[in-house]
Amino acid sequence: MRFKTAIGFVTPIKTILSAxxxxxxxxxxxxxxxxxxxxxxxxxxxxxxxYTIDYPKVLIAKGDLRGLANGAVVxxxxxxxxxxxxxxxxxxxxxxTDELVVVVYCESLDLFETANPAxxxxxxxxxxPLPPYWAGQQVQAWATFVTADxxxxxxxxxxxxxxxx
Numbered sequence: 001m002r003f004k005t006a007i008g009f010v011t012p013i014k015t016i017l018s019a020x021x022x023x024x025x026x027x028x029x030x031x032x033x034x035x036x037x038x039x040x041x042x043x044x045x046x047x048x049x050x051y052t053i054d055y056p057k058v059l060i061a062k063g064d065l066r067g068l069a070n071g072a073v074v075x076x077x078x079x080x081x082x083x084x085x086x087x088x089x090x091x092x093x094x095x096x097t098d099e100l101v102v103v104v105y106c107e108s109l110d111l112f113e114t115a116n117p118a119x120x121x122x123x124x125x126x127x128x129p130l131p132p133y134w135a136g137q138q139v140q141a142w143a144t145f146v147t148a149d150x151x152x153x154x155x156x157x158x159x160x161x162x163x164x165x
Contacts, residue, residue, distance in 0.1 A: 010034055016114060016116060017031050020144060021062050021153075055140040061154060066093055070086045071143055076165065080129050083100075083118070083141070085121075089121055095147070099148060102118045103143075107140070113130055118143075135165065138161055138162070141160065
């Protein structure tokens with residue numbers, strides 16, 4: 001059940017995990033590394049013999065690029081999320097042209113929405129549109145930065161859970 005839960009969660013976002021979750025190690029792809037991490041770190045027993053995802057522990061990307069500073073998410077009108085962060089360009093290897101990648105998951109619908117890219121580091125705010133039928137649903141959100149050439153990624157940030165307006 002552990003493996004089924006982990007695979008069921010990560011497979012829909014395989015493209016993002018494969019691109020931004022660290023570097024291949026031997027015969028383990030980035031996607032395999034991400035799956036292994038979820039299996040080891042982001043599963044909770046539900047007390048009924050099954051497992052649930054521990055959302056704050058999930059990583060959608062892993063790397064050495066400077067990550068989000070003070071990242072946050074709030075529900076906005078018309079099924080949109082407002083994602084904010086501080087511009088930390090110039091700190092470490094962060095630049096204004098780094099691209100924001102956002103992953104949003106709705107457990108009750110078992111669906112993901114992604115934005116790749118959603119904007120650049122210097123913007124400090126983006127709107128993430130969601131489908132109208134997500135209104136009233138609780139969603140989980142993560143974000144990360146990747147370089148414009150897609151060669152480096154930051155370790156992702158769990159932004160939190162919000163209810164879509």
